[in-house]
Amino acid sequence: MIGISRGLPGPRQSGYVLVEMLVSTAVMCAVLAVLLQLAVTGQHVLRTQSDAADLQQRLRVAVVAMQRDLQLAGAGPTQGAWRGRLVDLFAPVVPARTGARRGDAELSHFSDRISIVYVPDVPAQTSLTRTMASAGAPLGIDPVAAGCPAGGSCGFSPGDRALIFDPARVGGGHDLFTVEGVGAGQLLAPAGAISKAYPAGSPVVQVVQRIYYLDRAGNRLMVYDGESSDVPLVDHVVDLRVAYYADPSPNSVPSPPTGTSTCVFAAGDPPVPLLANLEGLAPKRLAPVHLTDGPVCGHAPNRFDGDLLRVTRIAVTIRLEAEAAELRGSGAAFVRSGTSRDGTLYVADQQVTFEVSPRNMRTVR
Amino acid sequence: MSIARRLGSGSGAALVELLVVSGLLVLMATGVAQVIVRTVPASFAARASTIAAVLTAQKIEQLRSLAWGFTVDGVPVSDVTTDLSTEAGNDGGSGLGPSPPGTLDSNAPPYVDYLDGMGRWAGNGGTPPAVAVYVRRWSVQPLAEDPDALVLQAIVTTARTTGRTSGSAVVQSRLQSLRTRTR
Numbered sequence: 001m002i003g004i005s006r007g008l009p010g011p012r013q014s015g016y017v018l019v020e021m022l023v024s025t026a027v028m029c030a031v032l033a034v035l036l037q038l039a040v041t042g043q044h045v046l047r048t049q050s051d052a053a054d055l056q057q058r059l060r061v062a063v064v065a066m067q068r069d070l071q072l073a074g075a076g077p078t079q080g081a082w083r084g085r086l087v088d089l090f091a092p093v094v095p096a097r098t099g100a101r102r103g104d105a106e107l108s109h110f111s112d113r114i115s116i117v118y119v120p121d122v123p124a125q126t127s128l129t130r131t132m133a134s135a136g137a138p139l140g141i142d143p144v145a146a147g148c149p150a151g152g153s154c155g156f157s158p159g160d161r162a163l164i165f166d167p168a169r170v171g172g173g174h175d176l177f178t179v180e181g182v183g184a185g186q187l188l189a190p191a192g193a194i195s196k197a198y199p200a201g202s203p204v205v206q207v208v209q210r211i212y213y214l215d216r217a218g219n220r221l222m223v224y225d226g227e228s229s230d231v232p233l234v235d236h237v238v239d240l241r242v243a244y245y246a247d248p249s250p251n252s253v254p255s256p257p258t259g260t261s262t263c264v265f266a267a268g269d270p271p272v273p274l275l276a277n278l279e280g281l282a283p284k285r286l287a288p289v290h291l292t293d294g295p296v297c298g299h300a301p302n303r304f305d306g307d308l309l310r311v312t313r314i315a316v317t318i319r320l321e322a323e324a325a326e327l328r329g330s331g332a333a334f335v336r337s338g339t340s341r342d343g344t345l346y347v348a349d350q351q352v353t354f355e356v357s358p359r360n361m362r363t364v365r
Numbered sequence: 366m367s368i369a370r371r372l373g374s375g376s377g378a379a380l381v382e383l384l385v386v387s388g389l390l391v392l393m394a395t396g397v398a399q400v401i402v403r404t405v406p407a408s409f410a411a412r413a414s415t416i417a418a419v420l421t422a423q424k425i426e427q428l429r430s431l432a433w434g435f436t437v438d439g440v441p442v443s444d445v446t447t448d449l450s451t452e453a454g455n456d457g458g459s460g461l462g463p464s465p466p467g468t469l470d471s472n473a474p475p476y477v478d479y480l481d482g483m484g485r486w487a488g489n490g491g492t493p494p495a496v497a498v499y500v501r502r503w504s505v506q507p508l509a510e511d512p513d514a515l516v517l518q519a520i521v522t523t524a525r526t527t528g529r530t531s532g533s534a535v536v537q538s539r540l541q542s543l544r545t546r547t548r
Contacts, residue, residue: 024383031387038394038401045401049408056415063419245430245454254437280456282447283430313430351483352416355423357430362547 044345051322051347055236059320062221062234063354069210070314074360075118077125079147082167082203085360088254089165090174090298091308092117092361095242095291097211098302099226100178100192106303107296109288112240113213114314115226117163117176118360123147124155124206128164129186132197138187139164141204153182156206161226162188163207164198169256170309171263171297173198176209178227191227195299214240219336221318238335238349239319244286246310248278253309263297264306275306283312312362315355322347416484417499417521417537424503424519425542427454431461433515434546441513441546449503450475450489461515461544464504469520477502499523499537513546 074092076085086092096104098115119125126145141154148154156162160179166172175194182188188204209226212233220232221240246252250273256262258269265271274295278284286307295306321336322328326345328338333348340346431444448458458475468476472491479497481487488494503519520539 020380024380027383027387031390035390035394038397042397042401045404049404052408052412056412060415067422247432280446281432281444281460282454282456285453313426350412352419353423353484354419355426355430357426362434 041344044342048327048345048347051324051327055320055322055347055350058234058236059318059350059352062237062318062320063352065223065233066212066316066318067354067356069116069118069208069212070316070356071359072118072120072208073116073314073358075120076360077119077203077205078121079123080125080145080203080205081127081201086117086119086165087309087361089167089170089172090302091304091311093244093308093311093314093358094304095244095288095308097213097224098176099209099211099224101224101227101230106301107292107305109291110213111242111288112216113211114242114316115209115211117207117209119163119205120208122155122206123149124160124162126154126204128198128200128202128204131200135195135197136193137197138183138189139198139204141186141188143186152186153188154186156182156188158182160206161209162190162204164194164202164204166196166198166202168199169260169262170254171306173299174302176207176226176302195302212240219321234320236321236323237318238321239317239351241317243315243317244291244308244311245283245313245315246278246286246290246307247312248280248282248284249310250275250277253306263295264309275310286311311358313355313357315353317351317353319349319351321349413499413523414537416482417523420480420484420499420501421519421521421538421540424449424501425517425540428461428503428505428517428519429542429544433461433544448475450478452486459505461505463507468504469502469518472500472502476504508543511545515544517542517544 074085074087077083094115095109096115097113104110126141126148129140129142132139143152143154145154156179158179158181161176162179163174163176165174173196177190177192177194180189180191211224211226213222214237215222219236219238221234221237222230223233224230253264253275255265255271258271259267261267261271264274266274290307291305296303297306298304319335321334325338326340327347328334328336329340329346330337335349427449431447432442433444434442436442444460445462446456446458447460448455450458464476465473467473474490478489478501479487479493480499480501481496482498487497493500499521500523501519501521503517506516508514508516518541521537523535523537
């Protein structure tokens with residue numbers, strides 16, 4: 001056999017070098033092709049699975065945060081003269097953005113935002129010792145009410161979010177405010193004017209206010225505390241929808257004593273319900289019109305639709321997308337199209353609907 | 366002739382060496398491929414578990430939202446008519462009425478509904494529709510010691526092959542809750 005090495009200097013080698021080279025090159029090419037294919041696939045898997053894991057993690061964060069606050073919605077004071085559920089007096093869940101900054105108009109409805117209020121398990125729960133002189137007057141609170149810690153301000157400190165409400169009847173009025181200062185004589189100074197002068201005995205409690213909403217321009221789920229903190233909770237959220245289910249009976253909201261009226265009952269013997277009868281026992285999904293057409297409860301600018309008092313379940317649908325545009329394709333699996341044209345290099349949008357029956361918003365019959 | 370001796374003699378042996386090296390590379394590649402092959406299903410399984418947990422909690426919350434209390438006059442109110450196997454939760458079901466035995470183990474209407482891969486309601490009845498990916502079953506049992514207290518249970522399973530009724534189902538999520546009458 002004639003080898004390439006024949007003309008080269010040095011000892012003659014007996015190798016079949018050309019054939020070997022051709023065969024080895026072919027084998028090597030085949031092996032490298034397989035390895036390269038594996039490398040490409042591995043890179044795609046690494047890229048997509050890490051983004052898929054991130055997508056799931058963001059989804060869990062959003063669901064857990066909202067679930068927790070929704071479960072607590074409507075929890076009221078646990079100490080002091082008035083103890084009970086907030087829903088017996090006003091709507092602790094509102095389909096709009098409330099708060100000191102950029103609040104929506106009262107009685108409005110937005111499917112992509114929800115405001116939640118509840119009283120946390122803190123000692124800052126007391127009541128007014130005297131009727132307010134005016135809506136802008138400081139609040140004189142009882143610093144030694146049952147459960148108040150020693151120190152003269154019942155645990156309130158500047159910056160706290162607080163709630164005051166009229167416990168006389170449903171829709172009697174409520175206000176959320178930030179404590180600007182705690183003065184001598186057990187006076188709480190609200191950061192802004194409140195809607196009315198509350199009578200002595202009105203509960204004043206520290207409160208948690210959470211507003212979840214979809215920032216459509218930035219595709220972010222935002223959480224706002226009603227005052228100054230308005231921050232993104234989860235990025236790359238492409239859809240958020242909130243639905244409300246209510247007890248169909250108009251008598252599911254506590255009725256007033258005979259001969260008296262509230263925003264959801266006209267005076268009568270027995271009192272006449274003003275809420276529509278939605279028929280049956282099963283919770284009924286409320287259309288947007290149900291949440292804006294009255295009866296109207298509360299005091300401006302914190303009025304709300306009376307149907308919110310009989311909400312027993314809230315359904316939240318949230319949809320997230322992959323962070324990288326190169327992992328988003330086009331079609332029904334994507335709300336926002338990306339640049340992926342490769343059938344193996346994409347992460348589809350993920351959507352879930354979770355429901356919560358707030359523990360403190362059960363109705364009566 | 367051994368490779369070492371051939372190397373020593375300078376007579377080549379490239380083909381044998383290459384085959385050995387190729388074999389090693391293929392072996393390594395097989396290992397990498399196995400990692401890839403196992404990673405993808407694990408990721409899908411994690412996604413399925415996440416959705417199943419949400420769906421299980423959803424059914425428990427639906428059950429918890431049904432009327433189970435007292436009127437202002439102290440008369441018990443029990444929703445035993447809502448059909449939670451329908452999408453809208455219509456009347457015509459059994460609500461919080463006690464479920465027969467075995468509703469967690471088989472598809473027993475109205476204690477079962479089916480959901481697609483996104484967790485959307487896809488149907489009810491004894492047989493899952495073709496688009497069903499998840500099967501959700503639940504039960505309602507009063508406590509022997511206190512009939513006013515209900516044990517609510519829900520599970521979400523998925524068939525090994527989407528849409529099939531046969532095959533061993535994998536329980537993805539299970540939740541229990543206690544519901545009591547409150548005044």
